[in-house]
Amino acid sequence: MTEPHEPALDRIRALPSWLLNRASARGRRLLGEAFAREGLRMPHHAVLAAVADSGPVAQAALGRMTGFDPKDMVGILNDLQRAGFVTRTPDPGDRRKNAIALTAEGRSCLHRLARLGDEANEALLGALTPAEREQFTALLARVAQEREEGPVA
Amino acid sequence: MTEPHEPALDRIRALPSWLLNRASARGRRLLGEAFAREGLRMPHHAVLAAVADSGPVAQAALGRMTGFDPKDMVGILNDLQRAGFVTRTPDPGDRRKNAIALTAEGRSCLHRLARLGDEANEALLGALTPAEREQFTALLARVAQEREEGPVA
């Protein structure tokens, strides 16, 4: 048998997939707690930002930008609209579309959310030095990348 | 206005919390596809490994080792027991406890799962060089760490 029997669970807990799940859960918890003070959650922040970037914009376009499912987008926008942060008006040029636009309150809330999000992310990377944070984020971005870079040569 | 208006969504998508969610989702998808060939999922792998490490062991102890909720542990063990990978017998010494033990099939399956898990993790970190993978995993482990190291001194 040689000795294939180093503790199996410890090996699993050292796997990137396991650590990624743990770190992601921690991040979601931190972000969730932060955004809860505004009564919102992470997707609201992203959608609000996308609307701020792209002026009046259709829901499907928002979905493509943020990567959220159209189904979820409906609920997110319902929340934001009910809170008065976005307006949802029929697009006169294309009656299939809703034109989503940011309100003044929405812009103000977005700034608060951005601040809360930044603070939570600082707490998330609290154990790392600034240089390590930059390095970590750069590597993480490449791991998160869905697309393969194709044949290397 | 000065110009506080760099694209807000791009900033969010560069945040560690966002990247962590994406990378974690990718990892779960890769692991899920790999383990699906055995009809199991990630938690089954971890629990199977914990049982292999700790011989006959109570469910609550498994929960503490793996971090899974007792509620979820019931379902995981039901699956593993139904598949014949573990046995669940009443502990004669403490009638509250179930003694969970690994079967020969369970050990064999654990080896297959370990292999599948390793392959999926290699695919997950496919964009990184070996040195980068080591660096990334080390940093990630510190980010995943729940505990603060207290006052630095």
Added chain:
DNA sequence: GGATGTCGTTGGTGGTCCCAACGGTAGGCG
């Protein structure tokens, strides 16, 4: 003007993580 496809919406699934409560049992202590 008919095929094709997009838009917003509804409905549903699955996985991870977390909490509350319950009957049953063990152990400590008087």
Added chain:
DNA sequence: CGCCTACCGTTGGGACCACCAACGACATCC
């Protein structure tokens, strides 16, 4: 011995994120 406290496994929720299928309404391309 009897009581209280704590733990065991189990059941029943819930929240959140990710994902898919289908539908009526509408626009567009040929």
